[in-house]
Amino acid sequence: TAMRVDVVSIFPEYFAPLELSLIGKARTTGVLDLHLHDLRGWTHDVHRTVDDTPYGGGPGMVMRPEPWGQALDELVPEGAAARLVVPSPAGAPFTQATAYELAAAQHLVFACGRYEGIDQRVLDHAAERMPVSEVSLGDYVLFGGEVAVLVMLEAITRLIPGVLGNADSLADESHAHGLLETPVYTKPQSWRGHDVPDILRSGDHGKIARWRRDQALLRTATRRPDLLAALDPAALDKRDLAL
Numbered sequence: 430t431a432m433r434v435d436v437v438s439i440f441p442e443y444f445a446p447l448e449l450s451l452i453g454k455a456r457t458t459g460v461l462d463l464h465l466h467d468l469r470g471w472t473h474d475v476h477r478t479v480d481d482t483p484y485g486g487g488p489g490m491v492m493r494p495e496p497w498g499q500a501l502d503e504l505v506p507e508g509a510a511a512r513l514v515v516p517s518p519a520g521a522p523f524t525q526a527t528a529y530e531l532a533a534a535q536h537l538v539f540a541c542g543r544y545e546g547i548d549q550r551v552l553d554h555a556a557e558r559m560p561v562s563e564v565s566l567g568d569y570v571l572f573g574g575e576v577a578v579l580v581m582l583e584a585i586t587r588l589i590p591g592v593l594g595n596a597d598s599l600a601d602e603s604h605a606h607g608l609l610e611t612p613v614y615t616k617p618q619s620w621r622g623h624d625v626p627d628i629l630r631s632g633d634h635g636k637i638a639r640w641r642r643d644q645a646l647l648r649t650a651t652r653r654p655d656l657l658a659a660l661d662p663a664a665l666d667k668r669d670l671a672l
Protein backbone atom coordinates (compact mmCIF):
# COMPACT_ATOMS: atom_id res chain seq x y z
CA THR A 430 0.00 0.00 0.00
CA ALA A 431 1.35 3.39 -1.07
CA MET A 432 2.30 6.10 1.38
CA ARG A 433 -0.12 9.01 1.03
CA VAL A 434 1.35 12.50 1.19
CA ASP A 435 -0.58 15.79 1.01
CA VAL A 436 1.26 19.10 0.74
CA VAL A 437 -0.61 22.35 1.36
CA SER A 438 1.03 25.60 0.24
CA ILE A 439 0.19 28.97 -1.30
CA PHE A 440 2.91 28.16 -3.88
CA PRO A 441 2.21 24.63 -5.16
CA GLU A 442 4.41 25.47 -8.20
CA TYR A 443 7.43 25.05 -5.91
CA PHE A 444 6.86 21.30 -6.05
CA ALA A 445 7.34 20.77 -9.80
CA PRO A 446 10.64 18.88 -9.18
CA LEU A 447 8.66 16.10 -7.48
CA GLU A 448 7.84 14.84 -11.01
CA LEU A 449 11.54 14.12 -11.57
CA SER A 450 14.03 11.38 -10.82
CA LEU A 451 13.39 8.77 -8.15
CA ILE A 452 10.53 10.62 -6.42
CA GLY A 453 8.79 10.97 -9.79
CA LYS A 454 9.33 7.27 -10.39
CA ALA A 455 7.98 6.36 -6.92
CA ARG A 456 4.83 8.28 -7.86
CA THR A 457 4.34 6.63 -11.25
CA THR A 458 5.03 3.14 -9.84
CA GLY A 459 2.46 3.74 -7.07
CA VAL A 460 4.80 3.58 -4.04
CA LEU A 461 4.12 7.24 -3.29
CA ASP A 462 0.63 8.79 -3.59
CA LEU A 463 1.48 12.51 -3.52
CA HIS A 464 -1.10 15.32 -3.74
CA LEU A 465 -0.39 19.06 -3.91
CA HIS A 466 -2.96 21.61 -2.73
CA ASP A 467 -3.25 25.40 -2.99
CA LEU A 468 -4.25 26.76 0.43
CA ARG A 469 -6.18 29.53 -1.33
CA GLY A 470 -8.64 26.88 -2.50
CA TRP A 471 -9.94 26.90 1.09
CA THR A 472 -10.52 30.70 1.17
CA HIS A 473 -13.93 32.23 0.43
CA ASP A 474 -13.31 35.98 -0.02
CA VAL A 475 -12.66 37.67 -3.39
CA HIS A 476 -9.03 38.38 -2.49
CA ARG A 477 -8.45 34.78 -1.32
CA THR A 478 -6.84 36.13 1.86
CA VAL A 479 -4.64 33.78 3.88
CA ASP A 480 -2.92 36.20 6.27
CA ASP A 481 -3.56 39.01 8.74
CA THR A 482 -1.65 41.20 11.22
CA PRO A 483 -0.28 39.59 14.40
CA TYR A 484 -2.11 39.96 17.73
CA GLY A 485 0.19 41.75 20.15
CA GLY A 486 1.86 43.68 17.36
CA GLY A 487 5.18 43.11 15.66
CA PRO A 488 6.44 42.80 12.11
CA GLY A 489 5.00 40.83 9.23
CA MET A 490 1.83 38.83 8.84
CA VAL A 491 0.48 35.60 10.31
CA MET A 492 -1.47 32.92 8.42
CA ARG A 493 -5.13 32.96 9.46
CA PRO A 494 -6.48 29.74 10.96
CA GLU A 495 -9.71 29.27 8.94
CA PRO A 496 -8.30 28.10 5.58
CA TRP A 497 -5.86 25.76 7.37
CA GLY A 498 -8.67 24.35 9.52
CA GLN A 499 -10.79 23.59 6.46
CA ALA A 500 -7.83 22.10 4.59
CA LEU A 501 -6.99 19.74 7.44
CA ASP A 502 -10.67 18.79 7.98
CA GLU A 503 -10.87 17.77 4.33
CA LEU A 504 -7.48 16.05 4.01
CA VAL A 505 -7.63 14.19 7.33
CA PRO A 506 -11.07 12.63 7.86
CA GLU A 507 -12.17 11.73 11.42
CA GLY A 508 -10.10 8.81 12.75
CA ALA A 509 -7.63 8.76 9.83
CA ALA A 510 -4.07 7.67 10.67
CA ALA A 511 -2.28 10.82 9.51
CA ARG A 512 0.62 12.84 10.88
CA LEU A 513 0.93 16.59 10.40
CA VAL A 514 4.40 17.98 9.69
CA VAL A 515 4.96 21.73 9.87
CA PRO A 516 8.32 23.08 8.70
CA SER A 517 9.51 25.95 10.87
CA PRO A 518 12.86 27.43 11.87
CA ALA A 519 11.45 27.15 15.41
CA GLY A 520 10.91 23.39 15.06
CA ALA A 521 12.79 20.43 16.49
CA PRO A 522 15.75 19.34 14.34
CA PHE A 523 14.86 17.16 11.33
CA THR A 524 17.42 14.32 11.34
CA GLN A 525 17.87 10.94 9.66
CA ALA A 526 16.02 9.47 12.68
CA THR A 527 13.07 11.81 11.94
CA ALA A 528 13.14 10.68 8.31
CA TYR A 529 12.94 7.00 9.37
CA GLU A 530 10.10 7.76 11.77
CA LEU A 531 8.08 9.64 9.13
CA ALA A 532 8.85 7.03 6.44
CA ALA A 533 6.93 4.50 8.56
CA ALA A 534 3.70 6.58 8.46
CA GLN A 535 0.74 5.70 6.22
CA HIS A 536 -0.26 9.31 5.64
CA LEU A 537 1.72 12.54 6.00
CA VAL A 538 0.32 16.04 5.64
CA PHE A 539 2.81 18.90 5.22
CA ALA A 540 1.57 22.42 6.04
CA CYS A 541 3.82 25.06 4.48
CA GLY A 542 3.77 28.34 6.34
CA ARG A 543 4.87 31.67 4.87
CA TYR A 544 5.28 35.11 6.43
CA GLU A 545 5.78 34.92 10.21
CA GLY A 546 4.10 31.50 10.41
CA ILE A 547 0.71 29.86 10.95
CA ASP A 548 -1.65 30.84 13.80
CA GLN A 549 -0.63 28.51 16.67
CA ARG A 550 -4.23 27.39 17.23
CA VAL A 551 -4.14 25.46 13.92
CA LEU A 552 -1.39 23.24 15.33
CA ASP A 553 -2.96 23.00 18.79
CA HIS A 554 -6.33 21.98 17.32
CA ALA A 555 -4.77 19.48 14.88
CA ALA A 556 -2.82 17.92 17.78
CA GLU A 557 -6.17 16.89 19.31
CA ARG A 558 -6.68 14.48 16.39
CA MET A 559 -3.22 13.53 15.07
CA PRO A 560 0.49 13.68 15.91
CA VAL A 561 1.90 17.09 14.96
CA SER A 562 5.63 17.72 14.44
CA GLU A 563 7.16 21.16 13.97
CA VAL A 564 10.54 20.50 12.39
CA SER A 565 13.51 22.62 11.31
CA LEU A 566 16.20 21.80 8.77
CA GLY A 567 18.87 23.79 10.58
CA ASP A 568 19.79 27.07 12.15
CA TYR A 569 18.98 29.46 9.32
CA VAL A 570 15.77 31.07 8.08
CA LEU A 571 13.99 30.34 4.80
CA PHE A 572 11.17 32.40 3.27
CA GLY A 573 8.75 29.54 3.83
CA GLY A 574 8.34 25.83 4.34
CA GLU A 575 8.19 24.81 0.64
CA VAL A 576 11.88 24.12 0.05
CA ALA A 577 12.12 22.45 3.46
CA VAL A 578 9.32 20.07 2.42
CA LEU A 579 11.20 19.21 -0.78
CA VAL A 580 14.22 18.32 1.35
CA MET A 581 12.23 16.29 3.86
CA LEU A 582 10.28 14.43 1.16
CA GLU A 583 13.53 13.42 -0.50
CA ALA A 584 14.98 12.16 2.80
CA ILE A 585 11.75 10.28 3.63
CA THR A 586 10.88 8.85 0.19
CA ARG A 587 14.24 7.16 -0.32
CA LEU A 588 13.65 5.18 2.91
CA ILE A 589 10.36 3.70 1.66
CA PRO A 590 11.02 0.04 0.73
CA GLY A 591 11.31 -0.38 -3.03
CA VAL A 592 12.23 3.25 -3.83
CA LEU A 593 16.00 2.93 -3.66
CA GLY A 594 17.41 0.22 -5.93
CA ASN A 595 20.23 -0.97 -3.69
CA ALA A 596 19.36 -1.52 -0.02
CA ASP A 597 23.11 -1.71 0.78
CA SER A 598 23.53 1.97 -0.04
CA LEU A 599 21.07 2.74 2.79
CA ALA A 600 22.94 0.58 5.33
CA ASP A 601 26.34 2.15 4.62
CA GLU A 602 25.54 5.79 4.18
CA SER A 603 26.39 8.93 6.12
CA HIS A 604 24.57 9.12 9.47
CA ALA A 605 23.55 5.43 9.36
CA HIS A 606 26.28 4.67 11.93
CA GLY A 607 26.54 8.14 13.44
CA LEU A 608 29.67 8.85 11.37
CA LEU A 609 30.22 10.80 8.16
CA GLU A 610 30.86 8.83 4.98
CA THR A 611 34.35 8.11 3.71
CA PRO A 612 35.86 9.68 0.57
CA VAL A 613 35.14 7.67 -2.61
CA TYR A 614 37.14 7.15 -5.82
CA THR A 615 36.65 5.70 -9.30
CA LYS A 616 38.76 5.39 -12.46
CA PRO A 617 41.20 6.60 -13.65
CA GLN A 618 43.75 5.47 -11.06
CA SER A 619 45.80 8.66 -11.60
CA TRP A 620 44.19 12.00 -12.44
CA ARG A 621 45.87 15.42 -12.66
CA GLY A 622 48.68 14.23 -10.40
CA HIS A 623 46.31 12.83 -7.75
CA ASP A 624 46.31 9.05 -7.24
CA VAL A 625 43.68 6.75 -5.78
CA PRO A 626 44.94 5.54 -2.34
CA ASP A 627 46.91 2.30 -2.90
CA ILE A 628 45.01 0.44 -0.21
CA LEU A 629 41.75 0.66 -2.19
CA ARG A 630 43.45 -1.22 -5.06
CA SER A 631 45.16 -3.79 -2.80
CA GLY A 632 42.33 -6.33 -2.81
CA ASP A 633 42.73 -6.75 0.98
CA HIS A 634 39.14 -6.30 2.10
CA GLY A 635 40.00 -6.35 5.81
CA LYS A 636 42.51 -3.53 5.40
CA ILE A 637 40.13 -1.59 3.14
CA ALA A 638 37.35 -1.78 5.75
CA ARG A 639 39.79 -0.62 8.46
CA TRP A 640 41.02 2.30 6.28
CA ARG A 641 37.45 3.39 5.51
CA ARG A 642 36.51 3.29 9.16
CA ASP A 643 39.58 5.42 10.06
CA GLN A 644 38.72 7.93 7.33
CA ALA A 645 35.13 8.16 8.60
CA LEU A 646 36.35 8.71 12.17
CA LEU A 647 38.91 11.35 11.11
CA ARG A 648 36.36 13.24 9.00
CA THR A 649 33.76 13.11 11.74
CA ALA A 650 36.28 14.30 14.36
CA THR A 651 37.33 17.31 12.29
CA ARG A 652 34.00 18.30 10.68
CA ARG A 653 31.41 17.12 13.20
CA PRO A 654 32.89 16.73 16.68
CA ASP A 655 29.30 16.92 17.99
CA LEU A 656 28.50 13.61 16.24
CA LEU A 657 31.61 11.93 17.60
CA ALA A 658 30.81 13.09 21.15
CA ALA A 659 27.27 11.68 20.81
CA LEU A 660 28.47 8.21 19.67
CA ASP A 661 27.70 5.29 21.96
CA PRO A 662 31.17 4.27 23.28
CA ALA A 663 30.12 0.66 22.56
CA ALA A 664 30.05 1.62 18.85
CA LEU A 665 33.83 2.20 18.97
CA ASP A 666 36.19 -0.79 18.97
CA LYS A 667 39.72 -1.05 20.38
CA ARG A 668 41.35 -0.41 17.01
CA ASP A 669 39.32 2.81 16.57
CA LEU A 670 41.05 4.18 19.65
CA ALA A 671 44.46 3.62 17.98
CA LEU A 672 43.74 6.90 16.21
Ligand code: 6GU
Pocket residue numbers: 515516517518520564565566567568569570571572573574577
Ligand atom coordinates in the same frame (compact mmCIF):
# COMPACT_ATOMS: atom_id res chain seq x y z
CL1 6GU B 1 11.77 23.70 8.15
N1 6GU B 1 11.25 26.22 7.55
C1 6GU B 1 11.60 27.51 7.39
N2 6GU B 1 10.68 28.38 7.00
N3 6GU B 1 12.81 27.95 7.62
C2 6GU B 1 13.71 27.06 8.01
C3 6GU B 1 13.42 25.71 8.19
C4 6GU B 1 12.16 25.32 7.94
N4 6GU B 1 14.53 25.08 8.58
C5 6GU B 1 15.46 25.99 8.66
N5 6GU B 1 14.99 27.19 8.31
